[in-house]
Amino acid sequence: MKTHTESEENYIKALYHLGGDNPVSNGDLAHRIGAKGSSVTQAVKRLSQKNLVTVVPYKGVQLTEDGVQLAKSILRKHRLWETFLVDTLGFGWDQVHPLAEQLEHVQSEELVERLSNFLGAPKHDPHGDPIPQPNGQMPPVLGEPLGAFAKGHTIKVVRVEDAGSEFFDQLDAMNINLGNTYDVEAISSFDASVQLKAPSGHTIWLSHSMCVNIYAVSA
Amino acid sequence: MKTHTESEENYIKALYHLGGDNPVSNGDLAHRIGAKGSSVTQAVKRLSQKNLVTVVPYKGVQLTEDGVQLAKSILRKHRLWETFLVDTLGFGWDQVHPLAEQLEHVQSEELVERLSNFLGAPKHDPHGDPIPQPNGQMPPVLGEPLGAFAKGHTIKVVRVEDAGSEFFDQLDAMNINLGNTYDVEAISSFDASVQLKAPSGHTIWLSHSMCVNIYAVSA
DNA sequence: CTTTTAGTTTAGGTAAAACTAAAAATTATT
DNA sequence: AATAATTTTTAGTTTTACCTAAACTAAAAG
Ligand SMILES: [Mn+2]
Ligand SMILES: [Mn+2]
Ligand SMILES: [Mn+2]
Ligand SMILES: [Mn+2]
Numbered sequence: 001m002k003t004h005t006e007s008e009e010n011y012i013k014a015l016y017h018l019g020g021d022n023p024v025s026n027g028d029l030a031h032r033i034g035a036k037g038s039s040v041t042q043a044v045k046r047l048s049q050k051n052l053v054t055v056v057p058y059k060g061v062q063l064t065e066d067g068v069q070l071a072k073s074i075l076r077k078h079r080l081w082e083t084f085l086v087d088t089l090g091f092g093w094d095q096v097h098p099l100a101e102q103l104e105h106v107q108s109e110e111l112v113e114r115l116s117n118f119l120g121a122p123k124h125d126p127h128g129d130p131i132p133q134p135n136g137q138m139p140p141v142l143g144e145p146l147g148a149f150a151k152g153h154t155i156k157v158v159r160v161e162d163a164g165s166e167f168f169d170q171l172d173a174m175n176i177n178l179g180n181t182y183d184v185e186a187i188s189s190f191d192a193s194v195q196l197k198a199p200s201g202h203t204i205w206l207s208h209s210m211c212v213n214i215y216a217v218s219a
Numbered sequence: 220m221k222t223h224t225e226s227e228e229n230y231i232k233a234l235y236h237l238g239g240d241n242p243v244s245n246g247d248l249a250h251r252i253g254a255k256g257s258s259v260t261q262a263v264k265r266l267s268q269k270n271l272v273t274v275v276p277y278k279g280v281q282l283t284e285d286g287v288q289l290a291k292s293i294l295r296k297h298r299l300w301e302t303f304l305v306d307t308l309g310f311g312w313d314q315v316h317p318l319a320e321q322l323e324h325v326q327s328e329e330l331v332e333r334l335s336n337f338l339g340a341p342k343h344d345p346h347g348d349p350i351p352q353p354n355g356q357m358p359p360v361l362g363e364p365l366g367a368f369a370k371g372h373t374i375k376v377v378r379v380e381d382a383g384s385e386f387f388d389q390l391d392a393m394n395i396n397l398g399n400t401y402d403v404e405a406i407s408s409f410d411a412s413v414q415l416k417a418p419s420g421h422t423i424w425l426s427h428s429m430c431v432n433i434y435a436v437s438a
Numbered sequence: 439c440t441t442t443t444a445g446t447t448t449a450g451g452t453a454a455a456a457c458t459a460a461a462a463a464t465t466a467t468t
Numbered sequence: 469a470a471t472a473a474t475t476t477t478t479a480g481t482t483t484t485a486c487c488t489a490a491a492c493t494a495a496a497a498g
Contacts (some may be wrong), residue, residue, distance in 0.1 A: 007455065026476060039456055041477060046454075058463060058476060089333040102325045108318055114308040226485065245446055258486055260447055265484080277446060277493060 002050070006105045009074055011043055012052060013104075015063050016071030023060030072132040073112075078104040079125035079132075080115050086126040087119060093126045093160075094168030128159025128178055128215065143215030146194050146206065149184050156181045156219035163213040171214075174204050181219045221269070225324050228293055230262055231271060232323075234282050235290030242279030291351040292331075297323040298344035298351075299334050305345040306338060312345045312379075313387030347378025347397055347434065362434030365413050365425065368403050375400045375438035382432040390433075393423050400438045 004012075014032040018024045030040045044061050047053045052067040063071060081103040085096040113134065116122070123139040124130055130139040142158040149155050157180050160171065171177075175198075182196035185203065192208040206214070223231075233251040237243045249259040263280050266272045271286040282290060300322040304315040332353065335341070342358040344350055349358040361377040368374050376399050379390065390396075394417075401415035404422065411427040425433070 005454075027474090035455090036457065037476060038458080038478080043455075085330075089330070089337055091329075091333065095329075099325070099327055099330055102327075103322075106318070106321045106325075108321075110310075110314075111304075111308070111318055114310065118308055224484075246444090254485085255487065256446060257448080257488080262485075 003107060004050075004070070007043065008047060008050075008052070009070070009105055011040075011047060012063070012067055012071045013074050013078075015053065015061060016068065016075070019062070021063050021068050023056075023062040025060050029061060069136060072136055072138075074104050076132040076134075077106070077112055079129060080112060080119065080122070082125045082127070083119050083122050083131070084115060092168070092172070094165050094172070096126065097162065124159075126178070127162060143217050146211040146214050146216055147187065147192060147208070149216065149218070151184050151186055153184045154181060154219050155184060155216040157214060157216050159215035161213040161215075167210070167213060170210065174206075176204075176214070222326060223269075223289070226262065227266060227269075227271070228289070228324055230259075230266060231282070231286055231290045232293050232297075234272065234280060235287065235294070238281070240282050240287050242275070242281040244279050248280060288355060291355055291357075293323050295351040295353075296325070296331055298348060299331060299338065299341070301344045301346070302338050302341050302350070303334060311387070311391070313384050313391075315345065316381065343378075345397070346381060362436050365403075365430040365433050365435055366406065366411060366427070368435065368437070370403050370405055372403045373400060373438050374403060374435040376433060376435050378434035380432040380434075386429070386432060389429065393425075395423075395433070 010033065011029070014029055015024055018028055018032055026037050026040050026044070029044070030037045033040065033043075035043075044053060044055055047061075047067075048055045051064055052070060054062050054064060078100045081100040082093075082096045085091040085099055086093055091099075122131055123133075124142065128142055130141055132138055146155070157176060157178055159178070160167075180198070182198055182204075184194065185197050186195040188194070192211070194206045194211050195203060196206065197203050229252065230248070233248055234243055237247055237251055245256050245259050245263070248263070249256045252259065252262075254262075263272060263274055266280075266286075267274050270283055271289060273281050273283060275281075297319045300319040301312075301315045304310040304318055305312055310318075342350055342352075343361065347361055349360055351357055365374070376395060376397055378397070379386075399417070401417055401423075403413065404416050405414040407413070411430070413425045413430050415423050415425065417423065
């Protein structure tokens, strides 16, 4: 098990996010990393020398098996740390991403597994995203967008997209959290907004922009 | 509050360890860091441009007030993480140092303070070393070497030096932990070894080499 | 008072990781 | 098919952080 630089790990993570094990364009990768295309060309050259990616010039970059495995192990660390920060230290779910970006680079198998064990071997992080398992298996990606449920259904919120801090602020203001259940009272045929009723009796209206970032299952 | 590279932080920590706010020689610093003298000369130049150290060529390097403050904040993080790893995740006290070396570089005031709060705002780490407080104050350095206690005294182990993994193995084999109490039964005038009696009735003999790395108070 | 030695700095070089500017290849449009 | 637009690569710089080899300083030994 070789040791990797933080930069390398960030490239691997970005590649996995953008394409999984499919090829990704230089430009998309540059945009995601926040570097110029020329920097990416060089970085990718270094990665291919370590057999983490294959490169076809002018065509695209693709993770190797080793690359995918590394990407999953970094994602596992990221999401376990996010879980720790929220569940154990009491951070808000809007605060933990930048911290997990740092903590995911700490290198120690044993630390990750002890952390997972301490947290009760969770399968999903505070945003409902699946936590890759030690063997590389991915738990299911939960839920469907709120708009997919018809009037009259009872639903449970199970996942949210990371759509920026204003989105999280809005969720907090509306008191919406993972695990909450609601009755779908109406879906607007005018603007696709959704009207929910909480068990407390309160009614909330969600704009389409909010809905597409909130995922739920029937409850 | 500027942001510092990992290398910079390691130099600051080394300087604080070697001399506190007193001057340190280039060679000692090089030995501690594990780099060559020439590399240290350059690194120290970068640090002085950030006003973290003052340098007198051929004479020595000295932390500024800012430098001392930074050193303490890093040490605080290091020792809080060590406490977390031992108390919360169940690591052995011989395992946590290299992990804390990585975790101490994570940048977030709030994370450190939440961690401290979660751990009960500890004043000493798993080795008994003082944890610098947020205001910069240092809790007392506890204990005296075992050899300092006369026969007949009852003592409590409060601190151990980091004298390598074999030392920790030996402590574990002898079941010696922080907080344990013993009666001093004898001190050899031949080889300065110490004979202790545990509350369980078991007797253990500690060589001089062991004793000088174990600190205790009267109990 | 010279010489040796230990310690330090300078000079010059490598590698990672970013940049800008210019050239080359690919893709899209007339 | 020819040209224009876009994307990607190449070439040359910069900064950080390390290295070796050579020169320099200061103190100790002869
Ligand atoms: Mn995240
Ligand atoms: Mn997440
Ligand atoms: Mn330590
Ligand atoms: Mn310690």
